[in-house]
Amino acid sequence: MDMLFGKQYLIDKTQLPEDQQGLYCRAGLVIEGSLVICQRCGERHRKSDVQLPSQCYYCPSCSRYGRITSEDVLCWQEHRLQPMAHQIVFPGPLTPFQKALSDRLVKHYQAGRSMLVWSVTGSGKTEMIFETIAAARKKGERVAIVSPRIDVCRELYPRIQQAFPNEDCLLLHGDSEEPYRYTNLLVATTHQLLHFYQSFPLIIVDEVDAFPYEGDRQLHYGLQHALSETGCLVYLSATPSDRLLKEIKGRFEIEKMPLRFHQRPLIVPQLCWIERWRQLDQRKKWRRPLINIMRRLAEKNFVLVFCPSIPYMERMAALVANELSDYIVSSVSSKDPQREEKVLAARQQQFQILFTTMILERGVTFESVSVVVLGANHSIYTKSALVQIAGRVDRKGAFHHGEVLFCYNQMTTAIRQAITEIKHMNQLAERWLADEM
Structure with a gap:
């Protein structure tokens, strides 16, 4: 047994x-x-x-x-208590701001308080939870690091392995190649928590506001039942929803981090009017502005193009590949059997332009990237999604003058709120830096 x-x-x-x-x-x-x-x-x-x-x-x-x-x-059967003291292997030193927040998270955990880390994209929130994980493992407690998105889990897993090289860790999701085995560190999709009962004294939920977890009763139930009776939750998000903030009010500590680790501001999206973005495949003159944008951006950076649907993505990728034949153009979606391989190839800069859907909205990092959102006024693009998409740019490395373009033909509340939130976080970051000086 x-x-x-x-x-x-x-x-x-x-x-x-x-x-x-x-x-x-x-x-x-x-x-x-x-x-x-x-x-x-x-x-x-x-x-x-x-x-x-x-x-x-x-x-x-x-x-x-x-x-x-x-x-x-x-x-x-009850899990085994297996205390382990860790010397965490950080990919780089924490900034003073990151270290201060990390220390506060450990104190909240030791006091038995759940918490929300409201942290801008690219702020190093994964690195800021390492010391909390180490504190749990020192007590012998089992830890689950989960996310609604498989791509996020695949990115988290090697980072957890690198930080805790002496700890056995398992990656678990619907397409896992490795079968379940008992480990004290688990990286998994939120769906997998339905297979556990009071198993984890500490559960960390990365991208807690992401689809499909947001608003899914079944996944919420699974999370609460996988948590031990006296366990702690840590929610990580750059864009917590109003529903989530209302749900945790008075029960969770809220810690904000408006600074990226490199302390450069978030890239504020530029608005680009494209009247007939839905029919760009019908007339060459209608798509000429977009082709010019693609060529200009691709000359200096890898270009990630978000599309509101798979059929639209496939049509636009084919058109751009034909008209910009001197560039390597590809596309990837949730239905692509080569999804994992293409994302890896994009990280290795094997493409110059990659069309995608919402699967790359969050949790993935590309260097030297610019982002274009086609049809930014489409209903699929919530404020949260637009903020996350914009956050793909200038996450790490030297600044490569990456841009964020929202292509639209009608202003929406989501577009307006996304730009306002990005500017607000930049202003808060400026105040933090000024106070430090």
Whole structure:
């Protein structure tokens, strides 16, 4: 039964082992009157809607994780306390601002207080949580670092491995090549927390405002049940939603970081009017301004072009590749079987222009990059998304005069709010630097 350490598994009641020493179980589904309540995902269903021919019940809401029925139990064994003192390997020294915030996070954790780190893109928020992770591991506590996005998890995993080289760490998501095993450090998508029950005294949620976690009851349920009874949460976000701020008010400590580690200001987006951005494939003269923009930006930087849909992205990538044949142009989306390879190739600057969807909105870093948002007034681009997209530029390395262009044909509240928030954070950063001097 060692496989049960630290994770809950579905077992048919008739298959329970005779020796249940150290084994904890709870019903997979609970019946309350006319309702069936799933203990794995928290969803409720009417009995008449989820009854099987065998007369037992099932939960359709989380069936993608394996069907759970009223004949199943969720079983687990308590995790092992394995204290480890770490000499953290930082990729570079923390700035005085980062160190001060890191120290405050450790104090909040040691006092049992959950916290939100409201930190601008490129501020080094991952590095600022290392000392909190080390404090948890010194006590023998298990830590999960999770995110709603697979790409963010893939970027986090090697950074956690590098910082804690003596600690076994596992990367877990729906497409994981490595099967589950017990580790004291886990990097995973938020979906994976549905497989755990009171397993982690510390859970760090990177990009807590990102789709699909934002507003998803099932994922919220999974997070709360994976957290131990006295555990702490650390939320990381550059763009916390009003809903999140209201939800945590009075319960979480809020720590702001308006400075990027290199202390340069956030790049303020430029507005670029393109009247017929939706029909650029129909007439060459309509797309001439965009082609000129692409050529100008690509002469000095890698160009990342965000599109509001996959079909539109594919059309525009083909057009630009044809008209700028002297540049290497590609595209990537969530449906691309070569998604991981293309993102890696982009980091290695094998492309000069890469069209993409919202999958690269956050959690990924490219050097020497400029960003173009096509159709910035499209409803898919929330204020949060636009701030995150703009934050891809000038995250690390020397300044390469990267630009952010919002191409639009109608002003939206999201565009206006995104630019206002970026300017506000820059003003706050200026005050911090002035106070330090």
